[in-house]
Amino acid sequence: MNPPDTPALDEADLQALLDTVRRFAVERVRPNLDAWEAAGEIPRGLYQEAAQLGLLGLGYPEHLGGTPASWRVRNAFSQTLARHGTSGGLMASLFSLNIGLPPLLAHGTPELQAEVIPPVLRGERIAALGITEPGGGSDVAALRTTARREGDDYVIDGEKVFITSGVRADWVTLAVRTDTHHKGPGGVSMIVVPMDRPGISRTALQKMGWHCSDTAHLRFDGVRVPVRYRLGEEGAGFRMIMSNFNGERLAMSAMALGFAQACHDEALDWARQRQTFGAALVERQVIRHKLMDMRMRIESTQAWVDAVTARADAGEAGVPPQGRPKAEQPPWGAATHAQQGSVGANSDWVAHVCLLKNHATQTMQFCADAAVQILGGMGYMRGTASERIYREVKVMMIGGGAEEIMKELAARQSGL
Numbered sequence: 001m002n003p004p005d006t007p008a009l010d011e012a013d014l015q016a017l018l019d020t021v022r023r024f025a026v027e028r029v030r031p032n033l034d035a036w037e038a039a040g041e042i043p044r045g046l047y048q049e050a051a052q053l054g055l056l057g058l059g060y061p062e063h064l065g066g067t068p069a070s071w072r073v074r075n076a077f078s079q080t081l082a083r084h085g086t087s088g089g090l091m092a093s094l095f096s097l098n099i100g101l102p103p104l105l106a107h108g109t110p111e112l113q114a115e116v117i118p119p120v121l122r123g124e125r126i127a128a129l130g131i132t133e134p135g136g137g138s139d140v141a142a143l144r145t146t147a148r149r150e151g152d153d154y155v156i157d158g159e160k161v162f163i164t165s166g167v168r169a170d171w172v173t174l175a176v177r178t179d180t181h182h183k184g185p186g187g188v189s190m191i192v193v194p195m196d197r198p199g200i201s202r203t204a205l206q207k208m209g210w211h212c213s214d215t216a217h218l219r220f221d222g223v224r225v226p227v228r229y230r231l232g233e234e235g236a237g238f239r240m241i242m243s244n245f246n247g248e249r250l251a252m253s254a255m256a257l258g259f260a261q262a263c264h265d266e267a268l269d270w271a272r273q274r275q276t277f278g279a280a281l282v283e284r285q286v287i288r289h290k291l292m293d294m295r296m297r298i299e300s301t302q303a304w305v306d307a308v309t310a311r312a313d314a315g316e317a318g319v320p321p322q323g324r325p326k327a328e329q330p331p332w333g334a335a336t337h338a339q340q341g342s343v344g345a346n347s348d349w350v351a352h353v354c355l356l357k358n359h360a361t362q363t364m365q366f367c368a369d370a371a372v373q374i375l376g377g378m379g380y381m382r383g384t385a386s387e388r389i390y391r392e393v394k395v396m397m398i399g400g401g402a403e404e405i406m407k408e409l410a411a412r413q414s415g416l
Contacts, residue, residue, distance in 0.1 A: 025084035051123030075254035082258025086385035089210035096165035100127035128169035147176035166216025185238035209392035256360035263371035
């Protein structure tokens with residue numbers, strides 16, 4: 001079952017899409033990854049290439065230049081690109097729009113949507129999300145970046161850190177505190193900030209992994225943004241953030257599964273080719289058992305991803321794939337990041353998303369470690385997919401909500 005206005009693709013259409021994704025990964029991404037990693041960014045032209053293939057607009061309404069798609073289609077796309085592209089940095093950077101635009105799509109005015117979204121889907125502009133602050137981490141309700149009203153403008157002061165695509169973003173959907181007298185989630189709002197405004201500075205950050213994803217520390221010093229760039233009402237930002245997180249976590253689960261498969265693919269191929277003591281490595285029982293341990297975790301994760309995705313497409317996520325909120329939503333009370341899930345979402349579904357993210361990233365971690373061990377010395381060398389994924393797994397286990405936060409949120413959503 002798909003939400004309204006989200007037509008289902010038949011199997012032939014879906015297979016054609018995934019074939020396109022595989023070709024893009026194998027022909028355009030893989031040969032250039034080492035150069036992009038060294039450069040610390042992907043070329044801006046790659047956004048337009050992906051847009052021309054219809055990859056950036058997947059899941060967005062047609063009137064804004066997108067292609068409506070179910071969670072099943074979007075997750076199959078993410079899993080395939082992760083498996084064959086083998087770079088979390090590429091996916092984080094190229095698709096930062098998928099965390100930056102959904103709040104705008106769900107809560108922005110038609111005029112603001114028309115101004116921001118189509119150029120991003122065409123690959124002409126880059127969109128990002130600005131939530132995390134120095135010293136804040138997962139405690140979204142404690143954010144300190146302020147936006148005070150002065151006539152028809154907000155004046156923004158504060159900092160954001162670990163912002164994916166932050167170095168080059170043209171638009172950042174920013175979490176701010178519009179009510180400085182309210183210390184909880186009720187004082188949080190969301191504003192889409194054009195990043196060419198005076199008073200904005202950006203510092204590139206160096207990371208363990210995701211080397212081809214530009215990541216920034218942003219500073220806002222008296223940045224003036226028109227009130228019309230606010231999303232929804234003042235003080236409604238916290239629930240927008242929580243809704244956004246659930247979609248991000250489900251997508252990250254599909255990506256983690258794809259990366260685990262990439263590690264298994266590379267390890268299996270190496271084991272079949274590598275000769276030791278007169279026989280292929282795969283003929284050693286200990287290696288076959290490692291490969292089966294990897295496959296066991298991959299298969300269980302695949303089943304869980306499919307089940308949670310099907311429930312999202314049945315409406316349990318509360319927010320359809322195209323980002324439009326349901327007409328009826330329950331009241332939103334004071335809460336912390338660890339206490340609430342998506343507005344309108346089935347609480348059991350939210351719990352499953354949290355636990356699935358943990359399970360999927362742990363599968364990725366296990367498979368990356370096992371693959372590096374099977375590859376031996378080659379697994380420690382730059383240029384192998386397993387080495388890159390090994391370095392990238394930790395950010396997948398932290399980003400979008402750390403494991404500990406996921407467990408606590410899942411427990412609370414389960415009534416514990």
